[in-house]
Structures are given as structure tokens and as C-alpha cells.
Amino acid sequence: MRFSIAALLFALPAIVSAVPSHSYDARFAALTVKHARVAQRMANPLAERTELSVRQTACTTQCSSSTDSSAVTAYNKCGDNDVVCICNALESMSSACLACVLPAIGLTASELNTACGSGSTTTQCDSQCSSSGDVAANTAAGECTTSSLSDPCVCAALGEMSTTCRSCLLQASGITSSQYTQECAASGTNSSTAVGSTPTGTSSSCATSCSSASDQSALNTGAQCAETDTTCQCNALAQLSSGCLTCELNAVGLTQSQYQAACSGGAGGSPSYSFVGGTPTSSASSSSPTSGSGANGFTVASCNPSCSSTADQTAITQGNACSATDVSCACTAFAAMDSTCRSCILSANGLSQTDLNSQCAAASSQSSASSTAGPGASTLPNSQQPTSGVVAGFSIGLKEVMGVAAVALGAVIFV
Known part of the structure; x- marks a missing residue:
């Protein structure tokens, strides 16, 4: 079944088989899904780093474990603009190793927290953002040209997330719901860059709520609507049971x-x-x-x-x-x-x-x-x-x- 989402509520991102771990960064009121594509677009306070292999001799004792050694190796392989790689490497070091390494690369603990997020973990929102729709929306956020809430692309991606996932991300990033609403309302939502700008399948998370023959019939009817025929799409939505409709709306954060x-x-x-x-x-x-x-x-x-x-x-x-x-x-x-x-x-x-x-x-x-x-x-x-x-x-x-x-x-x- 294919549903056109440019003007549709219940068409959700395609099912993704693997759910990646996410880590999140809050800077300048920006919400970022921490992976390389987003990191390369961020102002990078770590860009002038010096390779640890050159300056870490004083930390040999503190960083002697196999875990710390692997973290140092991973750090040295990171690109200068790859904030995610750099942060993940530093965050995987033991506290003793990190305390020694930070002065060696010219960073304070406060600067590290500012650059990499204070206290956010790579699994903080995984359970809340595990649905295929949320995973796809997170991926779409990473495709945006910026990571700021002033970017309609980012707001559109957030709008496609479930309420639970979005709330977790906002909290992890130090952004209030009010700030999110105001920032995204001010920027407007450009659906041409949103998750919903391409045809995708319906939400697997609503399979149970929408299992009746009438719901399936309505979904099939909606799938036949032209992308621009919102009257047809609304008529199809109107035929859904209340449980199915509620599930589909929640799945896209509406x-x-x-x-x-x-x-x-x-x-x-x-x-x-x-x-x-x-x-x-x-x-x-x-x-x-x-x-x-x-x-x-x-x-x-x-x-x-x-x-x-x-x-x-x-x-x-x-x-x-x-x-x-x-x-x-x-x-x-x-x-x-x-x-x-x-x-x-x-x-x-x-x-x-x-x-x-x-x-x-x-x-x-x-x-x-x-x-x-x-x-x-x-x-x-x-x-x-x-x-x-x-x-x-x-x-x-x-x-x-x-x-x-x-x-x-x-x-x-x-x-």
C-alpha cells in the first residue's frame, strides 16, 4: 500500500529494519541527531584538535586499558569536522583517562559538555524513538542543511515524530516544548524537505489499531488518492475508526x-x-x-x-x-x-x-x-x-x- 504524504496525515515513513542508537546535542537552541552528516554542518569547537598520538605521552598510565586505547585510536581517526565521532570517542574514555586527555587537547570539561552535550547518552531516547516512523524522522532530520529549530526542515522532521519521541529529544537537548512551538511556528514548515514529502508506507506501529476490515478499506482508499487531493484524503481519514485515527495521528505527532x-x-x-x-x-x-x-x-x-x-x-x-x-x-x-x-x-x-x-x-x-x-x-x-x-x-x-x-x-x- 502506498500513501502520498505531502498532504496526508496517516502516511508514515517507510519501515526501517534496524534501529540505530542516537545521541543528541543541544547548542544554540539547535536539536541535532548526532551522526556524521549533521555534525559536519555544525560549528565545531573541536576542529583545531591535536592528535593524541602526539601529545598523550603524559596520559599513558591513565589511558592504559584496552577500552581507553581503542577510544584514543578512534579519536585519531575522526575527521576534523566530525563532531559525533570526536564526542563519541571522548565520551567512551574512562574518567581518569579523559581527565588527563582534555588538557592535552586544550579542552576543559565545561567546553566538552558544551560541544558534546551535558549528560546525554547514546541510548537516552532509543526506547522512545524505536518505531520505524521515529527512526525515519530522525534520519530525515539529519538530511536537513542545518540543525536549528529555525530551519523548517528540522521542524518538519520533528513534526513527523511521535509525541513521546519528540518530547524525549527536546528534553535531552534542553529545549522546552514552548520553545519548540515558538521557534517552529516562527520558521514555518516547508514540507518539500519533510519526511512526508515522498510516498511511504503506513505506520507499522498502528497495525493492531487499524486491523479491522473497515480501517484497511479506508487506508486502501486513501492510498488511491492523488497527492494533491486532500478532499479525497480527508474523506478516507474520516472512515477510520477512532482508535485507528488516533494512533495514526499520534504516530505523526498531530x-x-x-x-x-x-x-x-x-x-x-x-x-x-x-x-x-x-x-x-x-x-x-x-x-x-x-x-x-x-x-x-x-x-x-x-x-x-x-x-x-x-x-x-x-x-x-x-x-x-x-x-x-x-x-x-x-x-x-x-x-x-x-x-x-x-x-x-x-x-x-x-x-x-x-x-x-x-x-x-x-x-x-x-x-x-x-x-x-x-x-x-x-x-x-x-x-x-x-x-x-x-x-x-x-x-x-x-x-x-x-x-x-x-x-x-x-x-x-x-x-
Whole structure:
């Protein structure tokens, strides 16, 4: 079974047969899975090290055991920029050997802790991060170009981890949940570099919870959905049993409220806004995003009552006809709406009037200097990259709807 994840909640990373040990490093609010690929991208305070084989003669007695000897050999084989190799070698030395070696290479115990993490062990989060999804997400984090929470790639990888795994990693790295939320909300999540940007299999950790014929049927249905057809995907999710759905959401670190916000209108038989553009379809009757009973008891939001005028409907049609990367077109559509309709649509997409003003100002400034804001551009005027899995008009995948503080206006869902 194959599930397209660019816009999907329950498609999880492919099953990995071996679960590697991890060690974690906390520096400058950066979360790092300690392996060589990440280490090479880190500022390395150990880069100017001197080989122990040259300067360790004074430590011969303290480092005479076979374990210490192997650690010294391993240290001398590490590349200058391979923080993981260096830290692992130093951390494997006995306390007596290490106490002698550190002055020989010009490091203090405090500097070692800063460079290699204070007290973190290579197995600290192994049990919490042993599922195939967590292992794959850890691997994906290592593929990011940086190890900072300001990097959307890192945030996207963390978002794919189970809550238990992510909490352990954050704690081991000295990062609070609040810091993680704020940093990743500020950076936004670029799903083009996320674990979920390529098709993978479903989570093996949910095999028991999703073993019923109806759940398997829903998963099979979802597997047939196009990558950009989030309505199809939400409808499939709506058919899952509560236990299966909860398991799949937990496996990718998402809450039911996030799922509800992303699929409101896309799941069940009464959609209130379209993820693929077009005219509104809901019959709800409130002047702000309202609730109606949806599949699995989730609420359904709609701005139809707030956008019932001919002018608003024309603006919505115009907005849905814009390219997903054309922020200027989106701004023009918003400007044609009355304030009530505009406020409702912004709220439904997790945006504020301030977000709209800033992005439209940036688009206006950028368009006066260049033409990069046009349809098909590779970079949005606000420096956001076009999301993976974007469909026509103002539609974006589920991963882009959730956890993003400032959604690119060119990818707004017009309801």
C-alpha cells in the first residue's frame, strides 16, 4: 500500500529494519541527531584538535586499558569536522583517562559538555524513538542543511515524530516544548524537505489499531488518492475508526484538533470549503467560522454566511483562480472582499489581518523590483518556498495547514 504524504496525515515513513542508537546535542537552541552528516554542518569547537598520538605521552598510565586505547585510536581517526565521532570517542574514555586527555587537547570539561552535550547518552531516547516512523524522522532530520529549530526542515522532521519521541529529544537537548512551538511556528514548515514529502508506507506501529476490515478499506482508499487531493484524503481519514485515527495521528505527532482544523469541510459528507478551489459548498449559517457535525464528531468551519454577497463570491472565484504561488493575486482578491468575509477567511486559514498586511506589502515591494511573484515562481515574495503538494488556486496540503504561523497567501484556502 502506498500513501502520498505531502498532504496526508496517516502516511508514515517507510519501515526501517534496524534501529540505530542516537545521541543528541543541544547548542544554540539547535536539536541535532548526532551522526556524521549533521555534525559536519555544525560549528565545531573541536576542529583545531591535536592528535593524541602526539601529545598523550603524559596520559599513558591513565589511558592504559584496552577500552581507553581503542577510544584514543578512534579519536585519531575522526575527521576534523566530525563532531559525533570526536564526542563519541571522548565520551567512551574512562574518567581518569579523559581527565588527563582534555588538557592535552586544550579542552576543559565545561567546553566538552558544551560541544558534546551535558549528560546525554547514546541510548537516552532509543526506547522512545524505536518505531520505524521515529527512526525515519530522525534520519530525515539529519538530511536537513542545518540543525536549528529555525530551519523548517528540522521542524518538519520533528513534526513527523511521535509525541513521546519528540518530547524525549527536546528534553535531552534542553529545549522546552514552548520553545519548540515558538521557534517552529516562527520558521514555518516547508514540507518539500519533510519526511512526508515522498510516498511511504503506513505506520507499522498502528497495525493492531487499524486491523479491522473497515480501517484497511479506508487506508486502501486513501492510498488511491492523488497527492494533491486532500478532499479525497480527508474523506478516507474520516472512515477510520477512532482508535485507528488516533494512533495514526499520534504516530505523526498531530493532535485531533489539528486534524480537525485541516480537514474541516474536507472530511465527511458535508464539506464547507474546498481544498481544490471552486465555489463554497456549505450550508452553515453563522457570520464567522461555524461548527456543524462532521465525521467522527469533528466540527466543520464555513465562511459562506459571511461571504454571501455577489462581490465576495466574485472575489473568492478570483482568488481560487490565482496561482498557488501568486501572492499579489491573492492580495487583490482579499482587497475586493468586505471586511467580514475577509476576516472569516483569514481566520479559517490561521492568518490575521496583520499577516495579510505584511505579506501583501512584501509582495508589492518585491513585484516592484522583480517579477518573482508571478505564477510558477520558485520563490515567494516573503521568501517562503512554494509548498510541496500545492494544488490549483488557494489549496494547500494538510501539513501546510497545520502549525504554520504565517501561511503563504498564495496558498490560502478560500472557503
